[in-house]
Amino acid sequence: MVNCLKRQFGKKPIPAAALLLPILVSAFGFWLAGPLVSEEAARFFVLDNGLKVFLLEKRNVPLVNVAAAVNLGSKDETPETSGSVHLLEHYILFRGTETRSGDEISRDIRRQGAYFNAHTGQDLAFFEISVPAAGADFALSNQKDILFHLKITREELEMEKEIVLEEFRQLEDDPFKYAASLAYQNLFRGHPYANPLIGEPESIKNMTADTLISLYRRYFVPPNCALAVVGDFSLQDMEAKVRRVFGEVRGEAPPPPDFAPAKPPDKAADIEIEMDVQKAYLVIAAPAPDFNSPEQYAMDVLTEILGRGVHPLLYSALNQGPRRLVETLRMAYQSHRYAGAVLAFLTLEPKNLGAAKREAVNYLRRTREENFSPQDIPGEAQMFAFDHLGSAKNELKYNAYQAQERGLGMAISLAQFMILREGQAESRYLESIDRVKSGDLRGVAGKYLGRVDYVIVSIIPKKAK
Amino acid sequence: MNGKNGLTALLLTGLLLPAFAGGPGFGAQKKTLENGLTVLLEKDPSSATTILQILVKGGMRAEPAGRAGLAFLTTRLAVEIPDSGKAQELIALATRISIIGQGDSSSIHIECLSSNLEPSLKVLSKIFLDPLFSGLRVDAVKRHMEHQGRVEEDDSVELGHLAALRAFFAGSGYGGSTNGDKASLDSIKGRDVSDFYKNTFVGSNILLCFASDLPEETLLSLAGRSFARLPSGNPVVLKPVPASELKEKSIRLERDTKQAFVSAAYRLPATSRRNFALATILQTALGKGQGSRLWPLRAEKKLAYNVNCRLTQWQEGGLIEAYLETDAAQADMAREALGALMSGFLDGGMTEEELLSAKTAAKADFLRDTEAKSRRVSTLALFESLGLGFEFFDALLSEIDAPGLDEVNAYIEEILAPENALEVIIGPKPAGPRSEGVILRSFWPVP
Numbered sequence: 001m002v003n004c005l006k007r008q009f010g011k012k013p014i015p016a017a018a019l020l021l022p023i024l025v026s027a028f029g030f031w032l033a034g035p036l037v038s039e040e041a042a043r044f045f046v047l048d049n050g051l052k053v054f055l056l057e058k059r060n061v062p063l064v065n066v067a068a069a070v071n072l073g074s075k076d077e078t079p080e081t082s083g084s085v086h087l088l089e090h091y092i093l094f095r096g097t098e099t100r101s102g103d104e105i106s107r108d109i110r111r112q113g114a115y116f117n118a119h120t121g122q123d124l125a126f127f128e129i130s131v132p133a134a135g136a137d138f139a140l141s142n143q144k145d146i147l148f149h150l151k152i153t154r155e156e157l158e159m160e161k162e163i164v165l166e167e168f169r170q171l172e173d174d175p176f177k178y179a180a181s182l183a184y185q186n187l188f189r190g191h192p193y194a195n196p197l198i199g200e201p202e203s204i205k206n207m208t209a210d211t212l213i214s215l216y217r218r219y220f221v222p223p224n225c226a227l228a229v230v231g232d233f234s235l236q237d238m239e240a241k242v243r244r245v246f247g248e249v250r251g252e253a254p255p256p257p258d259f260a261p262a263k264p265p266d267k268a269a270d271i272e273i274e275m276d277v278q279k280a281y282l283v284i285a286a287p288a289p290d291f292n293s294p295e296q297y298a299m300d301v302l303t304e305i306l307g308r309g310v311h312p313l314l315y316s317a318l319n320q321g322p323r324r325l326v327e328t329l330r331m332a333y334q335s336h337r338y339a340g341a342v343l344a345f346l347t348l349e350p351k352n353l354g355a356a357k358r359e360a361v362n363y364l365r366r367t368r369e370e371n372f373s374p375q376d377i378p379g380e381a382q383m384f385a386f387d388h389l390g391s392a393k394n395e396l397k398y399n400a401y402q403a404q405e406r407g408l409g410m411a412i413s414l415a416q417f418m419i420l421r422e423g424q425a426e427s428r429y430l431e432s433i434d435r436v437k438s439g440d441l442r443g444v445a446g447k448y449l450g451r452v453d454y455v456i457v458s459i460i461p462k463k464a465k
Numbered sequence: 466m467n468g469k470n471g472l473t474a475l476l477l478t479g480l481l482l483p484a485f486a487g488g489p490g491f492g493a494q495k496k497t498l499e500n501g502l503t504v505l506l507e508k509d510p511s512s513a514t515t516i517l518q519i520l521v522k523g524g525m526r527a528e529p530a531g532r533a534g535l536a537f538l539t540t541r542l543a544v545e546i547p548d549s550g551k552a553q554e555l556i557a558l559a560t561r562i563s564i565i566g567q568g569d570s571s572s573i574h575i576e577c578l579s580s581n582l583e584p585s586l587k588v589l590s591k592i593f594l595d596p597l598f599s600g601l602r603v604d605a606v607k608r609h610m611e612h613q614g615r616v617e618e619d620d621s622v623e624l625g626h627l628a629a630l631r632a633f634f635a636g637s638g639y640g641g642s643t644n645g646d647k648a649s650l651d652s653i654k655g656r657d658v659s660d661f662y663k664n665t666f667v668g669s670n671i672l673l674c675f676a677s678d679l680p681e682e683t684l685l686s687l688a689g690r691s692f693a694r695l696p697s698g699n700p701v702v703l704k705p706v707p708a709s710e711l712k713e714k715s716i717r718l719e720r721d722t723k724q725a726f727v728s729a730a731y732r733l734p735a736t737s738r739r740n741f742a743l744a745t746i747l748q749t750a751l752g753k754g755q756g757s758r759l760w761p762l763r764a765e766k767k768l769a770y771n772v773n774c775r776l777t778q779w780q781e782g783g784l785i786e787a788y789l790e791t792d793a794a795q796a797d798m799a800r801e802a803l804g805a806l807m808s809g810f811l812d813g814g815m816t817e818e819e820l821l822s823a824k825t826a827a828k829a830d831f832l833r834d835t836e837a838k839s840r841r842v843s844t845l846a847l848f849e850s851l852g853l854g855f856e857f858f859d860a861l862l863s864e865i866d867a868p869g870l871d872e873v874n875a876y877i878e879e880i881l882a883p884e885n886a887l888e889v890i891i892g893p894k895p896a897g898p899r900s901e902g903v904i905l906r907s908f909w910p911v912p
Contacts, residue, residue: 060509060511061832061836062832063829063832063833063836094755094764102764103764105755106755106756106760106764107756107822109754109755109756110754110755110756110757110822110823110825110826111821111822111825112825112829113825113826113828113829113830114826114829115754115829115830115833116754116755130829130833131829132825132828132829132832159764159765159767162767163763163764163767163769163770164770165792166724166767166768166769166770166771166790166791166792167770169723169724169792170723170724170770170771170790172723173621173722173723173724174620175619275722276720276721276722277619278615278616278618278619279612279615279616279619309556309559309561310546310552310555310556310560310561310562311552311556324608327609327612327613328612328613328616347612347616349612386553386556386557387557388556390557391556391557391558391559392559394557394558394559394578394581395559397559397578398514398559398561398576398577398578401512401513401514401578402512402514402576402837402838402839404511404512405511405512405836405837405838406836406837407836408833462721
């Protein structure tokens, strides 16, 4: 996921891996996780024009958060149009509509105290705005204006291209972001998910206004979009506002997307890139369950056990006794419509890189042999066994509760869910997590991590001249 | 509402800037235990989680000369889990612990399910009250801090920030990374750690800040049971921070990167409630998002993807940095454009409309930034450590509203005065003759 505007509140931009909280995407029923939101505080409906809408009251902070998801992502690009969705997303956010120039939009955003941003992902593009509660009308009208009344001109497009090229250079200076981008390109080679989110400099430079207009007309129509509003409002008032603002927008749905599920890579990749850095940065990627897979819950739990929290298993495996191969580790599981990816991010001494790669992959392959729960161990030894499974479930429960505190994050996840979810959710997220057994973890570990074809990308210090 | 007329009408009525129906308004309470320990309690039923920040006053400013990194090192060791049994207990509880180093304090930030708070505190307080400062443990944490220090320098934005802190606050605790540097870490001995712990980890010098769905009396009782053994001691006495004497007006750091980091940094005066609000307004007007002063460097001049303004506020001073990251080949152009922009801002000040918008945006940003418990606890604790009092959390919105245009413009004149400015540029070595300025590569030289 690529941010259009570098996030500026909080200490650090949110890492791409954390932009969408997988804990919220599995079921509308997540709200039963805590007292902040209840079923009475939520409403789902579809406008006559096909726009899916989800409203959720969250009244503890006087903010209204609006997120729109459009079923258009880098998956919809060709080599010739590589980067076009991200460029269009930039244009929509900053370059003006039929009624307002980019400067006027900026001025309005400022006056309203709004946070205004957008993201491009493999499956979807997101457009989000957060305002003080009194600015809810503005937020809705603004989103309608940018999503459905855009005006694309060649002059403005040329301006925005330069900024996107700066973003590309920034990516090339960021060890983890660049490594993750290369990991995706290799993990999904031959599938549209391999398309780089920002695109390639040459294709960006050559992009024409006609290409963007064509994309815009085809995909920015109500039946191809979903709108989630979370915040300090009453459901009745907000439903009336949404119907009034978005009800008259018209457009035909594009043909439904038709992509095959991504296949695992047919060969391993081990890529080393030099940068002016003092430490080594390592990303290890493997395939994982897709957005609608019933295996996603087990993969969530497994990722938690292996690579998050206090002393995750992979970290412990790499730092046994006096041997210390890595300094920091985190893992992320990202699920998409047609595939998923699990990624480990490690920092380490450059001299340990070879051993760390070898040991990490060896350990991940053997994960299917682990005992994750005392129930896996017979006899008295059970008393001394550690309950990784129970611990990870606690972690995920904490994540789910914590996610409910952030209105904008919830709105984005809900908008994503409305488009990507297929069929009815069988159960609520935490209930599904609770049902995961140790055997399920070994099952997904065997299926997804027990394979040989890992993609490894290392960023290493430039060699001394 | 449809088309231009509808939206314009809406915006006109909203010229009428968005009203703030109220602040976050969770209403924290302050209590003091018998051993002098201060406890802040905020009831927040929004989720079944508890955040606890244990804030130890002093931070980098309490470190003896030449011992940079000592505050962070000691704080980290105070919750370093001594054996695998205790580690497993905490893992099972899904309790998260992180250490935060700051100018005037260091903190242990704890997040857990509320149902697991009591067992978590049972384990953690036992370690905290009787930590083990063995040479092996000290060395292991030092190694990690050095690693993190170098990782910090692999990011030009962080490196630029550290360079500015070092330039403005040399000789005071504020002047560097919480990780210290190679020389200072080498000089820290086990005795330094235990002395620092004895002097600063005392009841009268520690604040516990909770946000939780649990009842206040439960939290207070738990705090008492967990930390009653902490000696009362005396609040740490901190040295004053000397006035800046910038040795250089320009710092250049060489990194072979695609982009160059170009920054204009200015020192801020000691923090007061009014200064905090004024600095927040200035930061918002200068570089927070669309419509800020820096925004045209991106939107019109196409110099950058990332333009930003960073604010660091500590008790005895702070830093405001306006920066952009640009194609390395146009670093000089960006430097000139940023210089011209800052001069123009200094000369012309803010307009009435700009001030109104900046105030609205600053207030809304504060609401968003403190929406979740974790950030709110950090902010409450920060306000206490800055000497502003936790009540400032609820007063900040009206404090932002208070200053008029003349006061804000006088503040801009004072802060952005050329004699207070430092330029920091990080990027590849220029092709031509080297520009003036200090040339450095790393604060972590190869041994």
